[in-house]
Amino acid sequence: MAVRVVAVGKNFITEKKENIKALDKITFAQEKEEILCIVGPTGCGKTTLLRLIAGLDSPSEGEIYIDDKKTEKNNVLIGFVFQQYSLFPWRNVINNVAFGLEIKGVAQKERYKRGRELLQLVGLEKYINAYPYELSGGMQQRVAIARALAINPETLLMDEPFGALDEKTRYYLQDELINIWQKQKSSIIFVTHNIDEAIYLGDRIMIMGGQPGKIIKEVMINIERPRARNSKAFLDYHLFIRETIEDVIEKQTKEEK
Amino acid sequence: MKGSRFKTLLAGLLLPILILSIWETLAIRLQNPSILPRVEKVVNRFLHPFSDVLGTGSLAFNLVVSIFRVFWGFLFASVIAIPLGLLMGTIRFFHDFFKPLIEMLRQLCPIAWIPFALAVFKTYSVGSILGLRYTATILDHVQLGMIFVLFWGGFFPILLNAIHGVVNVRNIYIEAAHTLGANQQQVFKKVILPAALPSIVTGLRVGLGICWFVIIAAEMMPGSDAGIGYLIIHAYDLAEMDVIICGMILIGIIGALLSKGLESIFKQIPSWQAKER
Numbered sequence: 001m002a003v004r005v006v007a008v009g010k011n012f013i014t015e016k017k018e019n020i021k022a023l024d025k026i027t028f029a030q031e032k033e034e035i036l037c038i039v040g041p042t043g044c045g046k047t048t049l050l051r052l053i054a055g056l057d058s059p060s061e062g063e064i065y066i067d068d069k070k071t072e073k074n075n076v077l078i079g080f081v082f083q084q085y086s087l088f089p090w091r092n093v094i095n096n097v098a099f100g101l102e103i104k105g106v107a108q109k110e111r112y113k114r115g116r117e118l119l120q121l122v123g124l125e126k127y128i129n130a131y132p133y134e135l136s137g138g139m140q141q142r143v144a145i146a147r148a149l150a151i152n153p154e155t156l157l158m159d160e161p162f163g164a165l166d167e168k169t170r171y172y173l174q175d176e177l178i179n180i181w182q183k184q185k186s187s188i189i190f191v192t193h194n195i196d197e198a199i200y201l202g203d204r205i206m207i208m209g210g211q212p213g214k215i216i217k218e219v220m221i222n223i224e225r226p227r228a229r230n231s232k233a234f235l236d237y238h239l240f241i242r243e244t245i246e247d248v249i250e251k252q253t254k255e256e257k
Numbered sequence: 258m259k260g261s262r263f264k265t266l267l268a269g270l271l272l273p274i275l276i277l278s279i280w281e282t283l284a285i286r287l288q289n290p291s292i293l294p295r296v297e298k299v300v301n302r303f304l305h306p307f308s309d310v311l312g313t314g315s316l317a318f319n320l321v322v323s324i325f326r327v328f329w330g331f332l333f334a335s336v337i338a339i340p341l342g343l344l345m346g347t348i349r350f351f352h353d354f355f356k357p358l359i360e361m362l363r364q365l366c367p368i369a370w371i372p373f374a375l376a377v378f379k380t381y382s383v384g385s386i387l388g389l390r391y392t393a394t395i396l397d398h399v400q401l402g403m404i405f406v407l408f409w410g411g412f413f414p415i416l417l418n419a420i421h422g423v424v425n426v427r428n429i430y431i432e433a434a435h436t437l438g439a440n441q442q443q444v445f446k447k448v449i450l451p452a453a454l455p456s457i458v459t460g461l462r463v464g465l466g467i468c469w470f471v472i473i474a475a476e477m478m479p480g481s482d483a484g485i486g487y488l489i490i491h492a493y494d495l496a497e498m499d500v501i502i503c504g505m506i507l508i509g510i511i512g513a514l515l516s517k518g519l520e521s522i523f524k525q526i527p528s529w530q531a532k533e534r
Contacts, residue, residue, distance in 0.1 A: 055435070055436075056432050074435045074441075076436070077437075077438045086429045086430065088448065088451070090452065090454070099437050100437035100438055147433075151438060
């Protein structure tokens with residue numbers, strides 16, 4: 001098992017000193033080499049959950065295991081690709097990709113070699129010496145993926161990484177990601193609010209919703225890759241997931257009234 | 258922007274030439290060199306940088322004295338303000354500990370430290386601290402009091418910009434480093450420090466500029482014995498306007514050169530910041 005989340009809850013204290021429960025009793029496990037997509041409406045706690053797994057925040061209740069080791073805050077070695085651009089602007093591409101190896105104390109020659117391999121994998125070997133501001137948004141995210149993969153993480157966590165990109169680039173990067181995944185055999189947890197993206201990428205989709213956020217439903221996607229977005233099976237999944245999310249939102253608005 | 262460097266240079270020279278002509282015309286009309294001397298008289302001062310001016314030493318000597326004082330004051334300010342700023346920006350306690358005092362001292366014009374500095378440091382110079390009685394060199398003129406006053410000129414801009422740089426490091430860079438396995442120390446060294454560097458450089462530039470302001474004013478105050486500021490105030494007492502104007506122009510030129518010099522040293526570093534998206 002790559003990632004195991006057991007009865008995790010998360011409370012936040014707002015500026016008005018109100019206690020808000022963002023996540024409640026989240027339990028799931030990710031198989032090795034699985035692409036697990038998490039979809040749900042804005043504010044359902046998808047990103048919060050991902051941050052807990054990455055050790056950027058600690059859960060209020062429950063435990064998280066990565067490769068059967070319990071996680072602690074700021075001490076989780078895991079690939080994380082953020083929604084916003086997160087490359088270090090003062091480092092060129094190769095030094096961004098090799099950052100994790102530099103931290104580990106790997107010698108320069110070796111970490112550049114690995115960095116070059118990864119840049120080849122994401123198709124950016126020409127841009128080794130470029131600085132992030134010289135790259136397009138899509139290219140920056142590809143470098144971010146290479147940087148995350150450099151540390152050979154158990155799982156790659158991706159928080160709407162293609163959310164800020166246009167449709168064409170987004171489709172292209174989805175294919176790239178599948179490509180990388182097939183070569184690297186890594187497990188991926190992919191958060192998105194785009195249902196189409198989730199079905200295209202995921203082996204399994206978890207639908208989250210509610211206040212506090214819960215897992216509403218799990219859907220296995222049984223379509224061979226590469227997946228055609230206009231196939232009947234694809235569209236059926238789309239409709240089903242969409243209805244499930246709409247139900248959740250409707251129920252939530254009723255409760256609020 | 259298109260156009261050759263020559264055109265840029267020419268455009269920049271137009272206004273000074275115009276001002277020089279008006280000055281010369283007025284000077285000829287006025288016939289009173291203690292209010293407005295002829296241009297030629299001032300130029301003549303520039304042409305003899307190593308000859309004595311009104312018994313205060315040469316232009317070059319006074320200039321070097323001023324620059325030397327600024328160098329030491331600025332150096333001490335940097336050496337103390339940068340680490341302190343990094344500390345205050347990183348650790349909350351130190352921020353809260355130093356902040357009230359700093360907010361108060363910051364309001365003081367560095368010139369206000371002069372009486373205090375004169376009383377405490379008397380006329381001790383770098384030379385006398387080194388155990389040298391009178392070396393007849395520049396060391397005799399670099400008084401500790403001057404360095405102390407200049408220190409306050411450079412200290413606050415450098416400190417505040419260092420704090421600003423650390424506090425404003427985008428959180429996502431720190432989080433990204435954590436997910437890549439960096440511990441607190443590594444985050445500081447490899448993320449916070451480089452991310453804060455452009456702001457630190459800004460602080461150094463502003464600090465040096467203020468030091469250059471302050472030295473001129475400080476040299477006009479009691480207790481001064483040399484320097485460009487001293488030369489100007491001394492020339493005023495003797496109604497030697499050509500020396501005053503010559504000194505003022507020198508101050509402007511050297512100030513611009515200092516700023517440019519520092520800029521070119523750090524040219525590479527902040528380039529990414531402006532282009533960051």
